[in-house]
Amino acid sequence: MRKILSALLSNITGRRPGSTSTSIKYVKQSDAALARKFFLDNFRRVIVLSLIPLAVLGSLTIFITDRYIRYSVEQNNESQLNQMNQLVQVIPAELDSLSLSFDKDPKIKIRLEAILNSESFSFEELEALFYLRNVIDVPANSKPYIHSIYIYYDNPYGRFLSTRDGLEQFAVSLDSDWFSYYRSHSFREEEFATQLRELHTSSGKEHATEVISVYKPFAASGSGQYRGLIVMNVLPSYFETALGQWNQWSDSRYYLTDRNGTPLVRSHFAGSDEPLPLNAAIDRTDELARGDVIRIPYRDAWVSLKQVPRLEWNTVSVIPKGALYSLPRTIVYITVALSLASLLLSVLYALWITRKNYRQIFRIVDVLDSADQNDPQPLPSARAGYISDVYELIVSNILDTFLEQKYLRMQLSERQAKMELLELKALQSQMNPHFMSNTLHSIYWKTFQLTRSPNEACRMIEQLSDLLEYGLRGPDDSVKLRDELANVRGYVALQRTRFAERLQVLWDIDEETEDCGVVKISLQPLVENSIHIGLEANKTLSVKIKCRLIGNALKVTVIDNGPGMSEERLGQVRGALRSDSPDGKRVGLFNTSKRLSLHYGQGDLLRIVSKQGFGTAVTLTFPQPNKTE
Template identity: 35%
Template sequence: MNFLNKNFFRKNLIIFLIPLLIPTLLLGALSIAITQGYIKNQIAQNNTDLLNQTKSNIDLIFNEIDTLNIQFDYNSNIALTLKNVLKEETIYSPDLINTDKICFFLNSFANSKPYIYSIHIYYENENGRFYTTNNGITNLNNYFDTSWYKNYLNHPANEKLWIETRDVKQYDFEEKETKLITVYKRMALNNGVIVLNIKADYIQDLLNKSVTAPEQKIFILDENNSEIISNKTSNNINNFNINELLKSNTNVIYSTSENKFLSKTIIHSDRFSWNYISIIPEDALYYVSIRLGKYTIILLLVSFILGLILTFYLTRKNYKQISNIISIIDSAKKSQTIPVISSNTKNEFSYIIENLITTFIEQDYLKVQLSERKYKLENMELIALQSQINPHFLYNTLHTIYWEVIKATGSNSKPIRMIENLSSILDYSLTTPCGKVSLGDEIRYTKTYLDIQMIRYADKFDVLWTYNKNVEPVHTIKLLIQPLVENSIYHGIKNKDGKGKIKIKILLKNDLLTLAIIDNGIGIDTQNLKNIRDKLNFDGEYSNHIGLFNTNKRLKLTYGDNYGLLINSKLGLGTVIYIKIPIGYN
């Protein structure tokens, strides 16, 4: 019993845990797989779109240099006016008026753009003068921001556009310098340069707003792969080695400095020869998948613990009932008295126990029924063997009478034909009474029977046969048609005024044999027809009926309860008997 208890516990554990663990495991695995697959397929495109949008926004800012270049290099009036003002030692009133208009335009342009720190317009002159926003015409000797001028002088003359980062401090008391991204545009028609100073903080804020995750890092590198600007991140990825990133040709790299895997995306800006680079740690990228994995593991553990507790509880609760069932089965096998079971508990086990006891009682009852049926079958077999004695005696006696009549009369008269036909009928009936015969033999036997009846009832009825030759090989039970024809003669045609007609129709279609015996006799009234139908459905024994009821019973015993006789009749018009049975060729 201890082994059975442990085995029962293990089975219950499996039964309860599998429904709990498998759906959770499948749901978690599918969620992780689908999420990772979606992220893996979308991350490159999303990062590319993000960088392209960032590139477009930043390029739009730095392209302001083109607007300034058109105004101060290609507009000859503005260029000539400013050059004259910067070159002359004394500034005259008309020049000041024109200069004020230009200053107003330039200040308005700079002040309307929150990302512009300042704009310097410089035409080469001996006075060291240049124009700057918010300060007008200024001299290099007394202005805080002059490093741009040194960079301009030191830069190769053949390069028309370049960008660099600078730090400026307007006042000495300022603790922090202002970081600028300076765009230089060398004038094509004039000797000079346009300097556009962009606030680096503004670009950094733009990058900060562009990232999709706090851990994501966006770099902007110049043509020398030096960092121009990058966003601020929530981790220490700011210390990332850019050279590690540029050496790898894959989208996923392992950073030794960060000790983690990173996903990268790079796009190039042809205008400024910049590289826009986005990197994001894999753990941040697959945050949802990792979280789902953790939840799945937690749910699996919780499910396992709950399943273990539930299994232990149910095993302990139901083991006693299982023991009772086993005791009942063992007692029944050993033919012992079934133990008394308490009827207070009402559950599935008590239901099983009650049914077990009922089954054992019914089994004993069935044994009694089987013994009784066996006795009846043996008795019927004995009666059948005894009943064959008289027909054999009659057949032999009838055969002797036939030859004595031939000797006495010496002619083939009607009595002789009747005796000959009757002898054939008895011979057919006694040969293998329980075996099946072909429908052709059954038809010939029925025709022999009808020859006798047509001599007996001269000009009382006609018989019409309707069938194809293909039905003759079909095998069926013996004495199928003759009892039904006899029923039509004695109960339909015999008491009819005038001449009657009997039609025998046989049809074979779709492995189903249909037989119809139709007569235009006196018919059957409604009540008697109902009584006959009820008797046909009654599963009993008939001592005096070997015709209609016996044929119906033999059909049901041979082919099943779905097959038998079907009778339709109307008083004064006639009767139809239908039979449908499954067939097979010999």
């Protein structure tokens, strides 16, 4: 062993065999230059593989990003404004559709005028009113952005047709502000007017819905006035959600404004007090009318604006310049940071490799010395089953015998300790239940002595004593189903004393199943789980116990209407039942499953079905060799 070690040291240090330089101290003092050489070689290999590709790729990325970021940002921003325009254009399209019905269709127009001007209504007029309301109800109910629609013709009774309440009058309607706005404004032909207002849905002022009312007059008279009006109340919240989904840049904001620049809709990310610098852009009416996108600088942001045809609304985006050009700067910072980190990691890795290569021989010396002293200390790689070089292979082969002997001795000691611990636990498991049973009997007679008559506490102690005695009765792990059901009934009676009417248990037992054999105390944990989890989540709980003999197997199912489990949680529970240890929350299920597998020599005898919000069903299968179909 010493000769092998001497040869290895000679190869590394350059000294001739036979020299007395086998001590660690001498090698450390004479081979500092060799350590530096190891470090430089390792460092060069690592730095070429990490830093140079990183620098090249980072430089190319910065160049390409800086070259194309402006163009891509402008194109994406214009595309978003076009999408916003298309989204808003559904409003005039829907108003045009209603105008064709109530202005261009003479039957509908004459019918509605007659109804609004009638003092009383005939049966035919009521049928016509039902049809006319369907004409406006269909778009109002099918379009999520529409809150309500009003149709008005001049009439002496102040009536109008509404999707909210049918035929309404201004005198009793909760919403009549729109009529005042209509009377106080003059409209041009084919013009839409927009008003942002609050619509009250009840007599209390606190119940109000913010809407954008879009007015479209029709049925022009000779004096330039209009006798008819369509009012569509649009929900800003619908468009707010859509605008919020388009936010691709940090702190960017999107707006819908009227022709004067007043915000009608803000994205979720837009501040309510943020002013819009749109005066200069709105004055450029020719460009807006052509559908051009107008961009103006504002503080440290770019404001882009495009007009919605006919409505004369404006779609506006406010994007900070820092968000637009933050990507190239971020790439530069990341490249520099990664380069520095790569340099530091390269130095550390080279130092680690050098230390490992240079000092490996001395670890082998220590291992060989410990082996000579009958105290083998294997190499870390040998303990992991992995040999990295020839030195560890030599030492591993030499120490195999020592390691095997030491491992066998350790295994024997551990097995003896485990056997002693299991024996102690077995003795404790026999003593503790008997102690509990005897103590409960003493408490029972003491309670009876104090009250001098049977009472509820005595009954509960008696029931608990019966449960313990059932578990201790006889060494056999197999019992009849009737005995197991009697034990479960005692447990349920004990729980009903506590929960009273909150707990309901249904028994669905075929008589032919009562003589079937089952594993003792296999049903009570399932019922206990159902009651504990179900009553913790619900005020009341129903549990059904169903027993059926199917072929040569007894199927016992415990069903409850508790909270149930999600598919993810159900998968975790099923996985825990197939593992070697419980997950900490379903110990009863785990123990029952393992007992069935050990008793009958086969697995998958416990099956769980559950749905969140509906309940859980657990089925136990007890093979019956003596039963036939």
